[in-house]
Amino acid sequence: MVTLKVNGRDHQIDAEPDTPLLYVLRDELELNAAKFGCGLGQCGACTVIVDGKAVLSCVMPLVLLESKQVTTLEGLGSISEPAPIQRAFMEEQAAQCGYCIAGMMMRAQALLQRDPKATDEQIRTELAPHLCRCGTHMRILRAIRRAARLMDAAALSNDREGSAQ
């Protein structure tokens, strides 16, 4: 039994320490946003956030996750209350088949948390390991820029509320 912290909750998992995180997320916890693409860490569809960094969950064994916080797309927002990154992807209609999109969103989220003013160049470099076969790359880029603006606006209004109190 190992304790796995996912989206702010502790889960007791009965699995071998070399089990990839992706299998636990999908098969045990039924968090199906992260996708199985290649299983080799080469396509990016399985990306989740661990302690603020984007990682490929298909090549991430449980043994590496001791006392770490895992965030999946489900942990960012919901259909009724989407997070800025999710809203931005919907508003830009960035998904076609959508298989790669959860991974793309997680990597973009980690980038914008680290650097809210990421340039186009940084976004392109950061997302280079992610494959999209539908070819919606330009929309994905637009969505990430939109998410950055939404996060910026949210931060601003938080600041204002804070100073009004």
Add this chain to the structure above:
Amino acid sequence: MKKSRAIGGILIVLLLGGAGAAFAVAWRPAIAAIESPEPQSFDADLVKRGRVLAAIGNCSSCHTVRDGKDFAGGLAVPTPFGTVFSSNITPDAETGIGRWSEEAFRRAMRFGVDREGRHLYPTFPYDHFTNVSYEDDRALYAFLMTREPVHASQHANQLSFPFNQRVLIAGWKLLFLRPNTYHPDPTKSAEWNRGAYLVEGLAHCGACHTPRNALGAERANAAFAGADVENWQAYALNTQSASPVPWDKEALYAYLRDGFHPDHGTARGPMAEVVSSLSSVPSSDVHAIATYMADISGTPTPDRQRQAETALSQAKSGPTAAPEADSKGATIYAAACASCHESGRSLPYGGVNLGLSSAISSSDPRNLANIVLAGVRPVEGERSPIMPGFAASMNDDQIVALLKFLRQHFSKEPAWSGVEKTVEEARRTQTVVLK
């Protein structure tokens, strides 16, 4: 009184004499500036030949910075004596070599002196370029003088006293520069000689693969014995090579052509740039380089040959059963590495069989640490090996555990020492590289 005056006089004479001798050794005249020649004045075939030669010399690796203009210089080259910046070798009249005559260019290549007569630091490998032929210098000059001129001023070198005194370089050259000493070996084939000419000259392979002495010169008695370069280990290519399967001519050719070989591994770091440069070079020249380097590698001893055959047959017998997860390193390996490295698919579609990997059998864990942290990026437009980096998923302790397991499980060599320090350093410099 008289005596001390006499001694003083002798001292002055000695000093003046010494200064005079130093001047004679160190002073080089300026070569007159010329009007920048028109690009059209160069023969197109000559320019074309120069392009191939510049690729063999891998000039752009030092003279072009990432995302910078071609050949505009500005790369910071760390040396034990401080940082030297590469120069602008575009034909810009003010900041490049636009006003250099062919004679001035040739003097720089042969003797490491710029047009104005200043000694150049041997980070510019003229100890090799001195072997480049008159005709090849001509073609290189024609190629460079027909590039797009870029206005980019020289960055000031960051060298402390006394290394910032260029007069010292004259002394270095007396000790280590041997112009006009390269000669073909008539007892060897034409291909071997072509390879020797390229390797020892323009391709300057020894600049990375030969260890240097305290004064920064290649150790002649340790040619191709391996060295540390730009946070990577340039492997030993002579008989001291730690490769489980000895290199031969065919493997060297395939590796230099494709950037990977199933019996050895994948070119990374500075060597990836070399392979990328060589991709535009005719196969005859790459064959020649491989022929000469195979000779440097030598004929393996019967013992080594036996070990190689064992390693190869183990690799060919298909994936070994995943090791018992008896340590943290083994557990990480099973989940993070085995899916590609034990897939049974050959490079570039699967990972290299780790029992054959140079990175794991090498004396220094540095390259393995670098590759586990940063992975292998795909080469644009080519089928090339790729590997995800694990810098974000593993902390230093976990990577150390993995590296120790890999060494113990996949190599017959003794355990590495100082793996912790290597991983810590690799992570620190990796962030610099990634920026």
